[in-house]
Amino acid sequence: MRPKVAIAAVSLLSATVLVAGCGGGGSGSKSSDASAGASARGPITFVTGKDNSGLMPNIAKTWNASHPNEKVTIKQQSDQADQQLSDLEQHFQAKDPGYDVVTTDVVWSAEFAAKGWIVPLTGKYALDTSALLKPTVDAASYNGTLYAAPYASDGGLLYYRKDLVPTAPTTWSQLISDCQGKTTPGTITGSKPGCYAGQFFKYEGLTVNAAEAINSAKGQIVKPDGKTPDVNTADAATGLNFLVNGFKQGYIPKEALGFKETESLNAFQAGQLMFMRNWPYADAILAGKGSKVAGKFGIAPLPGPDGQGASSLGGHSVAISTYSKYKATDLDFLKFMESNEIQSYNLVQGSAAPVLSALYTDPKLVAKFPYLPVLLKSISTAVPRPVTPFYPAVTEAIETNVYAALQGKTSVESALKSLQDAITSATAG
Ligand code: GLC
Secondary structure: OOOOOOHHHHHOOOHHHHHOOOOOOOOOOOOHHHHOOOOOOOOEEEEEOOOOOOOHHHHHHHHHHHOOOOOEEEEEOOOOHHHHHHHHHHHHHOOOOOOOEEEEEOOOHHHHHHOOOEOOOOHHHOOOOOOEOHHHHHHOEEOOEEOOEEEEEEEOEEEEEOOOOOOOOOEHHHHHHHHOOOOOOOOOOOOOOEEEEOOOOOOHHHHHHHHHHHHHOOOOOEOOOOOOEOOOOHHHHHHHHHHHHHHHHOOOOHHHHHOOHHHHHHHHHOOOEEEEEEOOHHHHHHOOOOOOOOOOEEEEOOEEOOOEOOOEEEEEEEEEEOOOOOHHHHHHHHHHHOOHHHHHHHHHHHOOEOOEHHHHOOHHHHHHOOOHHHHHHHHHOOEOOOOOOOHHHHHHHHHHHHHHHHOOOOOHHHHHHHHHHHHHHHHOO
């Protein structure tokens, strides 16, 4: 059980957080949409992905109590990254003033910024980012300008059944041998659990999992410039083979071809998996009421071929829509969302990875969440996904080719070759 943070503690938001950033004027942007409403205040809507941890109602309540004329309404989207993105794209294209503040996945900021859909956080909108983890600031920036307030970071972790294996495997071959005799190969519905699953359905989570396998094997999808493809290599093949062989040999159950975060978490929570790759938010749910594995699981770094593997950088930031009418309120809401109080609340109640560096070394928090140093390392060494305004086309290419390989419809070699070609044409514009 997690200790409860009294919401009163959250209500004790410092006045500075709540009143900072008042004042009007233009944003300095050339776009008249972007500067419209720069000093205006009023009720706003915050659009965000499905609130899996159930924390949003309290967060909104706290904000609303001190902002009676600037109340926030929460609009929850689906729990699937791709659907969240297309919902945002449609509303931005329609210049919808009803989407005031939006959650942006780290991989969407470049597209939103390049299209002028979100307000650059410069001039009157400047945010102090000195207390934040650098990867979260970089991920919310485009061409050197900050476009969103980092809100939650994310790093991949290995969840393991410590009642079945006393210590977590650090390599893929250890993971596979740990499963021998203790799991049912190929399925989660046998008398013993399935061995390993991550997120292998054809969507953004597959890009994350494929990138982690490839990066763990010292391969890369694109070069460090963020766009030149470099995936048709022996190292990338070693990485992808870990997943493809998993389905062939049965250490990844066939059901996992349909797993997004929620399905993998549900299977692990029901005792149907020995190992699972997931984000930190899973901890609070697995440790909570109704979980069959509460008290029976541990959290460790992702394994790799010869030792610790590499995580993809995940996470979300909060951005102001260019089309919002109440941007002064929006800016205060951004500051509220990355305040110490909200960040601590999200960690303690929802095991969400904070963006404030200090929380990772706070002795009381480390005592409650012993994996915080592991998570910090996972985030600090995480590999960003390609940074390009054409990201939707790049991720679609990864998802399509990797999924075909996982299904056994194409070989690893031809999947990587066709992925290399597809990224080349996607990034050509
Ligand atoms: C998590 C991550 C996000 C990623 C998504 C994939 O929400 O924070 O960055 O794109 O999972 O499903």
